[in-house]
Amino acid sequence: MACDADRVVRMSRPATCSRSAPRSDRERALLNGFQRGFPFVGEPFEILAQRIGATTPEVIASLQASTGSGAISRIGAVFAPGAIGSSTLAALAVPSVQLASVAAAVSRHPEVSHNYARADHVNLWFVVSAADLSSRAAVLAAIAEETGLAPLAMPLVEEYHIDLGFDLDEPNATLRHPAVRQPARITLTPVQSRLASRLQQGLPIVVRPFAAIAADVGATETQVLDVLQAWTTEGVIRRFGIIVRHFELGFGANAMAVWDIEDDRVAAVGLQLAELPSVRLAYRRERVPGRWPFNLYAMIHAREQSALQSELAAAKRIVGPYPSKLLATVERYKQRAAQFALQGGGEAWTKSTASS
Numbered sequence: 001m002a003c004d005a006d007r008v009v010r011m012s013r014p015a016t017c018s019r020s021a022p023r024s025d026r027e028r029a030l031l032n033g034f035q036r037g038f039p040f041v042g043e044p045f046e047i048l049a050q051r052i053g054a055t056t057p058e059v060i061a062s063l064q065a066s067t068g069s070g071a072i073s074r075i076g077a078v079f080a081p082g083a084i085g086s087s088t089l090a091a092l093a094v095p096s097v098q099l100a101s102v103a104a105a106v107s108r109h110p111e112v113s114h115n116y117a118r119a120d121h122v123n124l125w126f127v128v129s130a131a132d133l134s135s136r137a138a139v140l141a142a143i144a145e146e147t148g149l150a151p152l153a154m155p156l157v158e159e160y161h162i163d164l165g166f167d168l169d170e171p172n173a174t175l176r177h178p179a180v181r182q183p184a185r186i187t188l189t190p191v192q193s194r195l196a197s198r199l200q201q202g203l204p205i206v207v208r209p210f211a212a213i214a215a216d217v218g219a220t221e222t223q224v225l226d227v228l229q230a231w232t233t234e235g236v237i238r239r240f241g242i243i244v245r246h247f248e249l250g251f252g253a254n255a256m257a258v259w260d261i262e263d264d265r266v267a268a269v270g271l272q273l274a275e276l277p278s279v280r281l282a283y284r285r286e287r288v289p290g291r292w293p294f295n296l297y298a299m300i301h302a303r304e305q306s307a308l309q310s311e312l313a314a315a316k317r318i319v320g321p322y323p324s325k326l327l328a329t330v331e332r333y334k335q336r337a338a339q340f341a342l343q344g345g346g347e348a349w350t351k352s353t354a355s356s
Helices: 025-033 044-052 056-069 096-107 133-147 190-199 209-217 221-234 266-273 305-319 351-355
Strands: 072-079 086-092 112-118 124-130 152-154 156-162 237-244 253-259 279-285 296-302 324-335
Touching: 025 044, 025 056, 025 237, 044 056, 044 209, 056 072, 072 190, 086 133, 086 156, 096 112, 096 124, 096 133, 096 324, 124 133, 156 266, 190 209, 190 221, 209 221, 221 237, 253 305, 266 279, 266 296, 266 305, 296 305, 305 324
Parallel strands: none
Antiparallel strands: 072 237, 086 124, 086 152, 112 124, 112 324, 156 279, 253 296, 253 324, 279 296
8 A cells, every 4th residue: 555655654563554675676676776876867767777687667667666655755865954945853742632633733834844753742753844044933933823832943963874775685774875075055046946846856757857857947957967966966965866765664663862962072972873773863953951951863763673672772882871862753644855945936047057
């Protein structure tokens, strides 16, 4: 059964849209081999087909099936934190009897890309992405007014490892790659804004997907490919490839661990924590004085609870006896690409806008 991005998924038991492994060797080769490094060429699926020994129609059909089943969220860009738009992790302390209704209200905001229930009194955790800081603040203010609850906002301060790649052959490991430099925030032209916004919808699974995107944003295929290559080289795009949904691929044991560490030590500890095989995310975030004292975060995904507990124990040994909390993931309300609501305008694509 297909798993919609906004379908509520209970994480503590198998769901009708979950499955533990790709259905074929071809699907496994595609999902494992192209979570990054997607080819920026006119007919990229032909390249994928050559690499796995299949035909282009077979690759397209397999990717369409994986998207329909929910194993693939999209094929597209993951922008580096802070490179475009403005994002923050946020949370609410929701009375348990209101959790479902409040979660639904939060998920209705298009700027909310991820929305999860976690086991804590601060139990609803979500990500807000918007065009700029004032727009982001407006979303949080609207959520506060709608729910009668004051959101905690915890913007990113420093990243130590952010890469939700999943190795399907080694289930307790990530698809790790060398660290890249953090790019400076870029100012997008109206045309580039249209392109970035279009990319958030994912690549169409057709023979010439970049040509289809180019037509949508008023550019040529070559211009789009040139900009994507430049953004990737500069680190604006952290990775471009198949974005998988971990729960649908059997990674159902998940938890967020947080610690309160001195600011002058958090980076050293965070970098050590990031080396653990099943740590998908490790970063420092702003505290919320008087409400949330924690500044170091790690997100751990595993297939089984036993593996999760083993990794959590390893994390605790690295961090040491600092104040901490473990927030197990209980329910997924929403998981989709960030929607920054960038303003595209009507500017035509020219050489200057393509290269600026």
